Every structure is written in C-alpha cells, then in structure tokens.
Amino acid sequence: MSITLKVNGEPRTVDVDPETPLLWVLRDELKMTGTKFGCGIASCGACTVQWDGMPIRSCQTFIGDLDGAEITTIEGVDGKAASAVQAAWQELDVPQCGYCQSGQVLAATALLEETPKPTDEDIDAAMDGNVCRCATYARIRKAIHLAAEKMEG
Amino acid sequence: MLHLLQKPLETAKPSRRTFLKMSAGTVGGLIIAMKLPNMAEAATGEFVQPFVHIRPDNTVVVIVKHLDKGQGIATGLATLVADELDAAHAQVTTEFAPSNPAVYANTLFGVQGTGGSTAIPNSFMQYRQAGAAAKAMLVAAAAKDWGVPANEITVSQGTVSHASGKSASFGELAGLAAEQEIPAEPALKTPDQWVYIGKSFPRVDSKNKSVGAPNTYAMDFQRDDMLVAVVARSPRFGGTPVSFDPGEALSVLGVVDVLMIPTGVAVVAKSTWPAIKARDMITIEWDDSGAEMRSTDAMMAELAEMAAKPGLSVRKDGDAQAAIENAAKVIEVDYEFPFLAHGTMEPLDVVMAFDGSKAEVWSGSQIQTIDHNVTAAVLGIEFQNVAINTLWAGGSFGRRATADAHVYAEAAMLAKALHEKGTSGVPIKLVWTREDDMTGGYYRPMSAHKVKVGLDDEGNVLGWSHRMAAKSIIKGTPFEPMLMKDGVDHNMTEGAQDTTYAFPAMEMDQHLAETKVPVLWWRSVGHTHSGYVMETMIDRLAKEAGKDPVAYRLEMIKDDPRKANVLKLAAEKAGWGTDLPNGRYRGVAVHKSFGSYVAEVAEISMDEDGIIKVEKVVCAVDCGIPVNPDNITAQIEGGLGYGLGAILRNEITMTDGVVDQTNFDTYEPIRMSDMPEIEVHIVQSTEAPTGIGEPGTPPIGPAVANAIAAAKGNWVTTLPLSKHDLV
Ligand code: FES
Numbered sequence: 071m072s073i074t075l076k077v078n079g080e081p082r083t084v085d086v087d088p089e090t091p092l093l094w095v096l097r098d099e100l101k102m103t104g105t106k107f108g109c110g111i112a113s114c115g116a117c118t119v120q121w122d123g124m125p126i127r128s129c130q131t132f133i134g135d136l137d138g139a140e141i142t143t144i145e146g147v148d149g150k151a152a153s154a155v156q157a158a159w160q161e162l163d164v165p166q167c168g169y170c171q172s173g174q175v176l177a178a179t180a181l182l183e184e185t186p187k188p189t190d191e192d193i194d195a196a197m198d199g200n201v202c203r204c205a206t207y208a209r210i211r212k213a214i215h216l217a218a219e220k221m222e223g
Numbered sequence: 224m225l226h227l228l229q230k231p232l233e234t235a236k237p238s239r240r241t242f243l244k245m246s247a248g249t250v251g252g253l254i255i256a257m258k259l260p261n262m263a264e265a266a267t268g269e270f271v272q273p274f275v276h277i278r279p280d281n282t283v284v285v286i287v288k289h290l291d292k293g294q295g296i297a298t299g300l301a302t303l304v305a306d307e308l309d310a311a312h313a314q315v316t317t318e319f320a321p322s323n324p325a326v327y328a329n330t331l332f333g334v335q336g337t338g339g340s341t342a343i344p345n346s347f348m349q350y351r352q353a354g355a356a357a358k359a360m361l362v363a364a365a366a367k368d369w370g371v372p373a374n375e376i377t378v379s380q381g382t383v384s385h386a387s388g389k390s391a392s393f394g395e396l397a398g399l400a401a402e403q404e405i406p407a408e409p410a411l412k413t414p415d416q417w418v419y420i421g422k423s424f425p426r427v428d429s430k431n432k433s434v435g436a437p438n439t440y441a442m443d444f445q446r447d448d449m450l451v452a453v454v455a456r457s458p459r460f461g462g463t464p465v466s467f468d469p470g471e472a473l474s475v476l477g478v479v480d481v482l483m484i485p486t487g488v489a490v491v492a493k494s495t496w497p498a499i500k501a502r503d504m505i506t507i508e509w510d511d512s513g514a515e516m517r518s519t520d521a522m523m524a525e526l527a528e529m530a531a532k533p534g535l536s537v538r539k540d541g542d543a544q545a546a547i548e549n550a551a552k553v554i555e556v557d558y559e560f561p562f563l564a565h566g567t568m569e570p571l572d573v574v575m576a577f578d579g580s581k582a583e584v585w586s587g588s589q590i591q592t593i594d595h596n597v598t599a600a601v602l603g604i605e606f607q608n609v610a611i612n613t614l615w616a617g618g619s620f621g622r623r624a625t626a627d628a629h630v631y632a633e634a635a636m637l638a639k640a641l642h643e644k645g646t647s648g649v650p651i652k653l654v655w656t657r658e659d660d661m662t663g664g665y666y667r668p669m670s671a672h673k674v675k676v677g678l679d680d681e682g683n684v685l686g687w688s689h690r691m692a693a694k695s696i697i698k699g700t701p702f703e704p705m706l707m708k709d710g711v712d713h714n715m716t717e718g719a720q721d722t723t724y725a726f727p728a729m730e731m732d733q734h735l736a737e738t739k740v741p742v743l744w745w746r747s748v749g750h751t752h753s754g755y756v757m758e759t760m761i762d763r764l765a766k767e768a769g770k771d772p773v774a775y776r777l778e779m780i781k782d783d784p785r786k787a788n789v790l791k792l793a794a795e796k797a798g799w800g801t802d803l804p805n806g807r808y809r810g811v812a813v814h815k816s817f818g819s820y821v822a823e824v825a826e827i828s829m830d831e832d833g834i835i836k837v838e839k840v841v842c843a844v845d846c847g848i849p850v851n852p853d854n855i856t857a858q859i860e861g862g863l864g865y866g867l868g869a870i871l872r873n874e875i876t877m878t879d880g881v882v883d884q885t886n887f888d889t890y891e892p893i894r895m896s897d898m899p900e901i902e903v904h905i906v907q908s909t910e911a912p913t914g915i916g917e918p919g920t921p922p923i924g925p926a927v928a929n930a931i932a933a934a935k936g937n938w939v940t941t942l943p944l945s946k947h948d949l950v
C-alpha cells in the first residue's frame with residue numbers, strides 16, 4: 071500500500087504493509103535512525119515523535135493511519151523550544167548511553183511548547199512515559215528547567 | 224619495524240578481575256606508542272599513534288579501547304589525553320579502537336574488554352603517557368622547524384608557541400611530529416599542572432546524542448543490502464528446537480527466509496518489522512528434556528534450604544559458631560533476592576557480514592577479544608579474518624559482557640547458515656526485541672542469605688555468620704580458572720566476605736546452586752545483594768545496641784578511614800540527626816565496591832497508606848583522584864537510580880520455567896516521578912583512581928530499606944519493595 075506523509079516538512083511516499091509501525095518506516099524505509107526502538111509496546115518512549123505537534127509513540131502508530139499526516143522526528147525538530155532543549159541537554163551533559171535521548175528531547179520539547187514554565191509536577195506528568203535505563207532523570211529535570219529559562223531570555 | 228614502549232602500570236593494584244589474564248605479554252606493561260606497519264601509510268601530514276591521532280585539520284582523535292555504554296569512558300580517556308597534550312576541548316574527538324588485544328588490551332584483564340569499573344583505573348597512566356608522548360613529539364617538531372631549543376617551547380590549549388613569537392597549531396605540526404622520535408619516558412604533569420583532570424572536560428558525545436545522530440549504535444546500522452533477523456528461542460532455558468512449521472511467515476512481504484539454527488528458528492527479512500511480524504506465525508516444537516522446568520518459587524526454596532546449612536568456606540576468622548552459641552542474644556535474618564534483568568535501553572543486537580572467508584562485525588562489543596574469538600570459532604575462520612567495529616552501546620550494566628558471547632555466536636550461526644544457503648557477504652543485523660531480552664536470561668542471579676549474629680548484653684557483636692546460596696556467574700565459563708579458587712566463587716560473596724566491619728569472629732560460607740537459567744554480572748555484581756545484607760544488618764544491630772546508625776558504623780570501621788570519611792561527609796551534608804518534617808524518614812548506608820567508597824543518606828516520605836517515595840539522596844564518594852568530576856556525579860546519579868528502580872519494583876519470576884515478565888509493562892523500570900533529588904559530594908583524593916560505573920548502585924537499596932525501618936521498625940528482607948505494599 072502506498073502512503074504519502076510529511077516527515078520533517080518533506081513529503082515522503084512509502085509502499086509497505088499498512089500495519090507497519092511508523093517507527094520501522096522511519097528507521098528502515100526512510101533510514102532515519104534517530105527515532106529509537108526500545109520496547110515496541112508504547113511503554114518506554116524511545117520512539118517518540120511528534121504528529122501535528124503532539125508527542126506520540128511511533129511503535130504503536132501504524133503507517134496505514136498516517137496518509138497526509140505531518141510527522142516531526144529528532145532529525146527535524148526545531149523552533150524555540152527544541153533549540154533550548156537541545157542546548158540545555160548539551161550544557162548539562164544529560165545523555166549517558168544516549169539511546170533514550172531522542173525520545174526525551176521530543177517529549178521535553180512538546181512539554182515546553184505547551185507549558186513554557188513547567189513545574190516539577192508538570193515534568194513528572196509529561197516525562198513519565200519516557201524511560202531512561204541510565205536513570206539520567208535528575209539531569210533531564212534540570213535541563214528542562216534550564217531550557218525554560220533559555221526560552222525566556 | 225615494531226617499536227614498543229612499555230612502562231610499568233603505576234596505578235593501584237586492582238582488587239578484582241585481575242583474573243582475566245588470558246593472554247600474557249601485555250599485562251604489567253603498557254603500550255602507549257608504536258609504529259605499526261599500516262601506520263606508515265597514514266595520510267601525509269597526519270600524526271598517527273595507537274591512542275592519539277592528530278589530523279592536519281587540527282582535530283585530535285583519541286582512540287578509545289573501551290566500550291562506552293553510557294558510563295562516559297570515551298570522555299574520560301579524552302580527558303586524560305587532552306590534559307597531558309594540552310589540547311583544547313573543542314578540537315578533541317574520539318573513535319573506538321579496532322579489536323586488537325596486542326595493542327588495546329585492558330591492562331588489568333590482559334584481553335580487550337570493559338567491565339568491573341576498571342576502565343579509568345587501567346587507563347589512567349597509559350592514556351596520560353600517550354598524550355604526553357604526542358605533546359613531546361609536537362614540541363620536538365616545532366623545535367626543529369623553528370630552530371629553537373625544545374625546552375623554550377610551551378603548549379597550551381592546542382597551540383604550540385615560542386617567546387620569539389612563533390606559534391603553530393597541532394594540525395600544522397602533525398606531519399612533522401609524526402617523524403620525531405617517540406620518547407621512551409614522556410614526562411607527565413604533576414597534579415598541580417592538570418588543566419582538565421579533577422576539573423572539567425565536558426562529554427564528547429552529548430551533542431550527537433541530543434540530536435539523534437546517525438551511525439551511533441549497532442541498531443542504527445543501515446546498508447541497502449542489509450538483512451534483519453529475529454530468532455524465536457525456547458520459552459524455557461535449556462530447551463532446543465526440534466522442528467518448525469513456518470505457517471504464513473514466508474508470505475509476509477519482505478521476509479527472505481525462515482531457518483533453524485541451534486538456538487531457535489530465525490526469520491530473515493529485508494527490514495525489521497516483517498521479521499518481527501512473521502516470527503509470530505511460526506509453530507515450533509521444542510525439546511524440553513534438558514530444560515529448567517521449575518518455577519522461581521521452587522528455586523528459591525532450594526536456595527533457602529542450602530543457605531540454612533554450612534557450605535564452602537569463604538572466610539573464617541575466629542570461631543563465629545561458638546561465639547553465637549555463647550551469646551546473650553542471637554539475631555537471625557533470612558534474605559531473598561530475585562533474578563533481575565538488565566533492561567539495556569538498546570536491546571541486544573549485532574551486525575555481521577560473512578563472505579565465507581572473512582567477517583566484519585558492527586556492535587557495542589564489550590569484551591572484544593571474547594566476542595572476536597567466538598565469532599571466528601563459530602564461523603570456522605582465523606582470528607585475523609574477523610574485524611570488529613565497536614559502536615556506542617545503548618547501555619549494558621553488565622549485559623553485553625558475556626563469557627560465551629552468545630549474541631555473537633548466534634549471529635555467526637546465522638551468517639554461516641545463510642552463506643551456506645547462498646546469501647553471502649551481506650550484513651545481517653540480529654535484533655533481540657525487548658521481549659527476547661527480558662525473557663532471555665543472563666540475569667542477576669537470585670540468591671538466599673542467612674545471617675546469624677551473636678551479641679553480648681550491651682549489643683556488641685561477638686560472632687557473625689553469613690551463608691549464601693546462588694548460581695555462580697563464573698563457574699563453567701572461561702573465567703573459572705582465574706576467578707574461582709578451591710571451588711569458591713569470590714565474585715558471588717564480594718562485599719560481604721571482605722567487609723571491614725570489625726567483628727571479633729566472622730565466617731562466611733557459600734553454596735553454588737545449579738539451574739539452566741543463565742546468570743550474569745548486573746551493575747555491581749555481588750555487591751547488589753551483599754551490600755544490602757551487610758548494611759541492613761548493621762542498621763538492625765545499631766538499633767539493637769541503642770546507638771545511632773552513623774555513630775555505630777563509625778565505631779565499627781575505625782580501621783577503614785576512607786569509608787569512615789565518606790560516611791561522615793554524607794551524614795553531615797544530609798543533616799543527619801536534624802529534625803525532619805512529619806512523614807519523612809532517613810536511612811544511611813555505606814559500601815565499598817570496585818575500590819571506591821560511597822555513602823548514601825536517603826530521605827523518604829511515607830503516606831497514610833504506607834506508600835513510600837524516595838525524596839532525596841545525599842551521596843559522598845571517594846574514588847581516588849576524581850578524573851572527571853561531573854562524570855563521577857553522573858555515574859553516581861545513574862547508578863543510584865538504576866539500583867533504586869530494581870529495589871522498588873523489579874523481579875524476574877518464572878512459572879514452570881517460563882519467564883513471567885516480558886517487557887517494560889511487567890518489569891516496570893524506574894521513571895521520572897520515582898527519581899529523588901540527588902546531591903553528590905566528591906572527596907578530593909590523591910589515591911589512584913578507582914571505579915565509578917558501579918559503586919553508586921549498592922548503597923541505595925539498604926539506605927532506603929533503613930529509612931523504611933526508621934518509619935516502620937522493620938527491615939525488608941525480600942525484594943522488591945513492591946512485594947510489601949510499600950510502592
Ligand atoms: S519503542 Fe515505542 S514506546 Fe518503547
């Protein structure tokens with residue numbers, strides 16, 4: 071089945087089984103490997119991308135439902151919040167193994183776009199779906215607050 | 224011409240894992256610089272040495288012999304080289320070394336590999352010397368070029384200069400530097416001259432990992448001709464495939480082949496999703512005659528029974544039994560620890576291409592020499608016909624350091640079978656899904672402990688007896704001859720057998736249980752359970768003696784000043800002894816592992832329903848010279864979080880031999896809202912640097928358990944805490 075969607079602003083057409091998760095279309099068909107496979111069951115957030123600005127789990131989003139959709143991945147995410155998040159991540163050396171961090175950056179960006187001055191409770195609520203097995207959570211929290219400051223300044 | 228520079232290792236003697244001296248020749252001496260035949264062909268103008276390359280574009284490339292699985296060793300090694308070389312942070316980058324034990328062996332193992340928190344300890348002198356040698360050669364080059372004495376030349380932040388006003392970048396001098404004599408004894412800086420060590424050198428990988436850069440992990444490997452494989456393995460450990468019916472698997476778009484290999488039935492496809500989808504369509508008959516059929520309850524009952532009896536003696540100081548028999552009071556406590564999965568964020572994976580005579584591997588290889596040997600052996604080719612490209616790994620926590628290199632063996636079986644069927648030379652990416660990983664074994668062993676302590680009237684310890692039963696990680700592996708002595712596995716009881724608490728009499732015994740469930744080191748290995756037992760027991764005894772837990776410990780570790788020091792520091796910074804708001808409780812633990820001392824004070828809250836939250840943890844760490852303080856802080860944060868997640872909710876159980884937990888929905892990892900605020904205080908030390916990847920993990924369990932005991936009066940002795948309605 072041929073499906074056309076926009077990925078990071080570019081129209082892309084793929085011809086795959088409509089049941090194929092978006093995750094595997096991005097990684098294997100479009101060779102955009104920044105979006106990660108962690109669990110495949112929407113339990114870890116490693117595969118987080120944005121669909122029309124909302125963070126979604128691409129491992130449980132099926133390509134057949136995405137004709138005409140606008141998807142933003144870690145390779146394409148930009149704007150004030152994303153830049154602030156990525157700068158804060160580097161400034162505080164958030165990543166350890168880094169494998170979860172594409173998803174963390176996407177989730178944090180979506181949070182800040184919605185809530186530019188998040189509280190710790192907001193952060194818990196927005197980020198609890200994103201697992202980091204290296205447990206970099208303390209730095210992720212700090213980096214989100216730092217990114218919020220950067221967005222103000 | 225082969226010119227080896229060797230210098231005795233000056234760092235502290237390793238306390239463990241020196242066993243891995245599998246290839247003689249490099250241990251006890253270091254290679255820091257050499258001329259290799261193929262290096263003669265290095266691009267003109269480039270400086271190429273085993274550990275440092277300097278490119279004409281002024282980039283300094285530090286060649287990293289270890290696997291960086293998040294612990295920051297690439298940055299750590301870059302810190303060492305950049306400091307001695309006086310490079311600027313911005314010009315430094317890293318590349319992983321090829322698999323070549325003759326050059327890149329872990330000097331404490333004798334093979335190329337990462338583990339036991341040895342990466343900095345074994346590299347501290349080697350990488351500094353490599354940096355110092357490169358600097359001396361740059362200086363010699365400048366001296367020659369400018370016609371000035373070498374000792375008048377200074378180097379700072381990547382610039383070589385002379386009072387005459389002459390100056391050059393490293394890149395400009397690289398070619399000429401490569402022609403200079405390699406110094407036999409490059410002068411090292413004194414600690415007061417360090418510009419990065421003990422100060423700051425930001426991570427080399429933060430940017431790539433914040434932007435989802437390609438080609439970072441094995442999972443990211445892509446090539447147009449690449450195939451992807453997943454394998455259906457026996458639901459029970461020790462089961463083997465007998466026959467299979469592919470069902471509709473072969474009609475799934477993209478599926479190339481379904482074939483039986485010794486570990487199961489593999490689906491090979493052009494991409495990942497078709498392979499995963501098709502796997503569910505296969506029906507397989509398994510032979511369970513050699514499989515573990517028991518449930519974990521039965522296994523635990525066996526372990527508890529073993530721990531009740533005397534076993535192999537690991538330590539015997541004085542007559543603990545007699546002391547216990549004659550004691551005024553005896554405290555007896557049984558502990559049970561479950562199997563734990565590592566749950567690396569990047570599931571296991573290896574990419575391998577085999578053309579019948581040569582193989583190339585792309586992976587987060589942790590013990591390259593073993594992975595390399597096993598790959599060659601399974602493929603039936605010579606060691607030199609295998610090349611391993613080490614990539615960044617999405618976590619390990621011990622999981623990628625396997626004595627049997629089973630993921631490599633499986634990939635090689637597959638590559639060989641496909642070659643024989645005519646599919647040759649294409650890269651095959653073997654992917655373990657999360658379910659494969661979670662149910663696939665190689666767990667932290669489950670264990671049972673029995674501790675008996677005899678006390679006098681005042682609560683002073685007279686005799687201490689500790690018995691433990693578990694499956695050995697070492698027995699039956701190539702590590703056995705090095706790590707087991709007289710049938711005793713010293714890995715298993717580490718952290719208890721070597722305690723420095725002063726007991727008048729102490730005995731420790733162990734029992735080695737058998738099961739087909741494969742077991743493996745899990746971040747901090749034996750310390751994960753022994754530290755919990757020791758530190759919750761000590762807390763109990765403090766209460767028994769009517770003493771403050773910190774003061775009681777300090778009395779018992781008078782001969783261990785570094786341990787006492789971190790304990791005092793953490794207690795002071797945490798405000799130990801000061802009042803807490805209602806519903807808040809503190810617990811403390813201190814433990815030495817991998818040469819490093821860590822004390823943690825946990826502050827928990829408990830609501831009316833008895834549900835706890837760990838609110839804050841104050842840590843003090845002494846790991847010798849703190850090479851990269853921010854990374855030490857990061858490793859304590861992460862190590863503590865990793866240990867906390869496990870004690871809160873994690874256990875692997877089996878019903879009739881089949882693993883009950885299959886993914887992160889049933890093996891619930893620690894998440895943002897579970898994570899406490901963390902404060903890390905690093906002791907300034909001049910001792911040789913010791914490990915940091917693991918030592919943050921052991922104290923958190925007992926610190927939290929002791930805080931719970933402060934609230935409720937009793938200590939949890941069977942983990943995880945979720946069994947006790949605490950979370
Ligand atoms: S891979 Fe999609 S949530 Fe884990």
Ligand code: FES
Pocket residue numbers: 165166167168169170171201202203204205206293568617618
């Ligand atoms: S940085 Fe390793 S999983 Fe998050």
